[in-house]
Amino acid sequence: MEPFRLHVYACQQEKPGNAPCCAARGSAAVLDALRKELAAQGLMGDVQVTTCGSIGMCERGPNMIVYPEGVWYSGVQVSDVPEIVREHFRNGRVVERLANRDAVALKKEIEENRAKAMAAMAAQAAAQRR
Amino acid sequence: MEPFRLHVYACQQEKPGNAPCCAARGSAAVLDALRKELAAQGLMGDVQVTTCGSIGMCERGPNMIVYPEGVWYSGVQVSDVPEIVREHFRNGRVVERLANRDAVALKKEIEENRAKAMAAMAAQAAAQRR
Numbered sequence: 001m002e003p004f005r006l007h008v009y010a011c012q013q014e015k016p017g018n019a020p021c022c023a024a025r026g027s028a029a030v031l032d033a034l035r036k037e038l039a040a041q042g043l044m045g046d047v048q049v050t051t052c053g054s055i056g057m058c059e060r061g062p063n064m065i066v067y068p069e070g071v072w073y074s075g076v077q078v079s080d081v082p083e084i085v086r087e088h089f090r091n092g093r094v095v096e097r098l099a100n101r102d103a104v105a106l107k108k109e110i111e112e113n114r115a116k117a118m119a120a121m122a123a124q125a126a127a128q129r130r
Numbered sequence: 131m132e133p134f135r136l137h138v139y140a141c142q143q144e145k146p147g148n149a150p151c152c153a154a155r156g157s158a159a160v161l162d163a164l165r166k167e168l169a170a171q172g173l174m175g176d177v178q179v180t181t182c183g184s185i186g187m188c189e190r191g192p193n194m195i196v197y198p199e200g201v202w203y204s205g206v207q208v209s210d211v212p213e214i215v216r217e218h219f220r221n222g223r224v225v226e227r228l229a230n231r232d233a234v235a236l237k238k239e240i241e242e243n244r245a246k247a248m249a250a251m252a253a254q255a256a257a258q259r260r
Contacts, residue, residue: 009180017236052180052182055178069199072133107134128244
């Protein structure tokens with residue numbers, strides 16, 4: 001039912017201070033490379049690219065999620081982009097070395113990161129009240 | 131392969147001036163209502179919510195997309211949120227009155243909006259050069 005064959009969400013989350021985030025780990029350059037590579041391979045009309053906020057895997061970014069498969073890629077570098085576009089987006093073969101295939105482990109990691117972020121926010125709020 | 135049963139992307143795009151965008155059309159309040167309703171209905175561990183940038187349907191926002199189905203909802207109001215959470219997220223029944231079911235029409239609309247946005251940017255750039 002989606003209007004495009006593939007829909008890619010590329011995290012561009014910025015976080016304050018030294019907190020790990022996709023922005024600090026190079027997500028803007030990856031997004032730029034992705035858009036240029038899609039144009040170069042003639043896939044602009046097939047593949048929709050949308051920026052997104054944190055998906056909870058900040059320490060392993062830049063992250064992107066590709067639908068309809070629901071493939072979560074982590075640690076995507078500019079140098080990985082041509083392979084993702086050619087192999088996955090053109091030829092339908094997921095780039096396994098960058099994909100998180102264990103959904104249970106992924107959910108655990110996201111929930112642990114969320115708990116850490118909540119604890120850090122609570123500590124910061126407590127410090128401000130002192 | 132996704133770590134959550136459902137993954138919702140809620141557009142929060144802000145645009146300069148009077149350009150229509152989900153932010154100007156109330157997306158922050160809808161997002162807040164969505165998170166509270168998921169908590170109230172005990173679905174926080176099942177449904178991942180991620181903010182996203184423009185999906186190209188700015189005039190009909192607030193927009194959200196729900197996976198794995200790939201359902202595009204438009205014009206979502208705070209008052210629609212309990213129904214979406216209960217009917218779609220809990221009972222698996224898409225809220226048809228808010229869903230864009232015609233993928234061809236949707237793609238056309240997005241491409242026309244993109245062309246308009248590009249033309250507006252080009253006109254602005256030309257005005258600045260004068």
